[in-house]
Amino acid sequence: MCTNNKIIQALYLLLLSGIFTASNATQGYASLKIAIGARESAMGESGVAGANSATSIRWNPALLAGGGIYDLSLHHTRWLVGTSQSSLFLKRSIGPAAIGVGLIYFSGGEIELRDSVPSTEPLATYSFSDLSLAFGGALEIVKGTKVGLMARYYSERLWNYFGSSWGLDAGMSFSPLQGLNFGVSMVDLGFDVRLKGEVFKPPMTIRAGGSFEREWSKNLATSFNLDFHYRPYDGDPGIRSGLEFRLFKILALRAGVKLLYSDGEKIQLIPPTEFLTFGAGIAHKGVSVDYAFVPYQEMDLGFTHRISLNFSF
Template sequence: MKRYCAAALLLTVFGLPAFAARAGSDAMPFLKLDSGARAAALAGAYCASGDDALSVFYNPAGAAVAARKEFVFSHTEWLQGIRHESLGYVHPLSRNSTVFGSANMLVSGEMVKFNAAGSSVGSFSANDYAFGGGFASALGRRFYGAIGMKLFYQKADGNGATGWGGDAGLLKLYEDFRFGFSASNIGGRLKMGATTFNVPLMLRTGGALLINEQYWVMADVTKPGAGDATVGAGSEAEFEINRTDAFFVRAGYRTGRSTNAGSGLTLGAGLRNRDLRFDYAFAPYGDLGDSHRFTLRYAFGAKRTAFERTGKIRDYGTLDKDIPLSKRKKQVEMEKKKTLGEFNW
C-alpha cells in the first residue's frame, strides 16, 4: 500500500492530469523536472553551460554552439514503473544556424483504480508528452539566440488534452565566462473541451565560468511556474584518460525546503569514449525518494565550418571535446596570441 501511495503522490506532483487540476492551475508539472543526467548532477544549472543536445531543455540558444550533430537520450525510473524519458537532437545547418528537436515524456505503468468506496475497479495509465522543435542562430559576435514551438499532449484514464507553447533563449559568451537567459513553455495551455489549464512557465538565468580549461563552475536562478524561485549551483571536473577518452565528476546543490522535490545535494559522473558519452546523476526528491538518471549522448558528422576556421575554443568559449585536454591547453595559449576570427554575417 505504501508503494501505491507513493506512486499516486508522484503522479500528483509531476503528472497531474488536466482533468484533475483546478482551472488556471499548473498542469504537466513534470516539465519542472531536470532532463538529462549531466544537468541534474549540476543541480539544474545548465542555462549558460549547455552547448549540446541537452541544452534544448534548458536554454535552446545553447544549440547554436553545438559543434556537431548530436542525439541525447535520458532515462529516469520512478516508483511503480513510472518513467521520465527525454530525447533531444541538434543539427547544425551552417556556421551560424542550427535546428533542434526534443521530446519530453512522463509515462506510467498500469495503476490500480479505486471507486469512492475504496474498492478496486480496474487499472489505468497516465502519460504526458511535450514535443518541441526550433531554430538557433548567431545574433552577433559571441551572442546567440533561439526560438521554438512545443506541442503538449496528456492522456489519463481515457481522457485527453492538447495544447501549444513556445521556448526562447539567449546566450552570451566571453573569454571564459558565459551568461544565459531562457523562457520555456511560453503561453503554454492545455485545453480539454471548454476548460483551459496552464502549463508551468519556466524562467531561467545563469552563468558559467571555465577555470584552467578543465573545470566548470555554474549557477542558475529558476522560477518554476507559480512556485518560488530556486538557486542551483554546480561544478564539473574533467580528467583525461587518453587521447579520445575522459572521465567527469560533478556535484551541485539546489536551494529549497527539504520537502520540495529536487532540492538538496546532487552528484554525478560521466565517461566519454570518442563520439559516445555516458552520464549518471543522483538527486534527492524529498518525500518522493531519490532519483537515478542515465543519459547517453552520441555526436556525429563534421564540425561546423566556423569551428574549423577560427577554432572552437576561443570563438565559442568552450572546449573541443575531440582534442585531448593536454593539447587543448596548448591550443588555448596559441589562440590567445591570435586575433579572434569573426563570423561572416
C-alpha cells in the same frame, strides 16, 4: 497496495504542485518540471548557460548554436515508484546556425482504480502520461551572442481524458570572454488546455545564469554553473549550482546544490536530505555516458536516477 499508494502520492505531487498560482491559472504538464540531462541534473539541475549537448534544447535553445555538426542526446529518468521520463534531442549545425528537434515523454505507470468498498482486486487500471515535442533553431548573430527559438506541442492523457496545447521556448546567451558564458531563457510559454473540464497551463519557467569553464592542464578541466529560475504561475523561485571536474578528458565527476523552493505559501530552503546532487560520466571520441543521483525525500518517496547517452560528430 503500499506501492500503489506511493504512485498516487507521486502523481499528486506532479499534478498539484502548481495548484497555488500567482495568476489563478491551474498548472498542468507538471512533469515538465523534471530536469532533463544527467550532466545538468548532477550539477544541481543547472544549465541555462552551461548545457553543452543537444539537451540545451530544453535548457536554453540559444545554446544549440555551436558544438559538433550533429549532436544526439538520449535520456531516461527513473522518477518515483514506477514513474519515468524519457527524452530524445537532435541537433544539426549549419554554419553559425543550428536546427533541433526534441521529444519528452513521461509515463505515470499503471494505477489501480478502486471504489470506497475494499476489495482484493481493483475495478480496473488506468494510466497517466505527458508528451512534448519541440522544433526550432538558434543563430549566432554576432561573435559570442546567440539567440534561439523553439515551437512546442504538448499533449496530456489521464485515463480516458486527453488535452493538447502549443507553446514556445526562447533563449539568449552571451560570452564576453573565453570560458565565460551568460544565458537567459523562457521555456513552456504555452496556451491553455482543457482536461476533464479544467483549464491548465504548461509550467512556464524563466531562467538566468552563468557558467565558467577552464582547462587547468591536459588532464584537468572544470566547469561551474549557477542558475536562477522562477515559475510565475506558482511563484516558485530557485537557485541551482553545480561543479564538474573532468579528468584525463575521459572521466567527469559532478556535484551540485538546490537551495530554494516554494511550498505554495512561502519560500523555503530545500531540506538537507534533498539539496545535494551527485553524478559522474565518461566520454571518448564524441560519445559520452552520464549518470545522476538526485534525492527526493518529500513524503518518503526516495531517490531518482537519471542516465544520458550523448553522441557528437
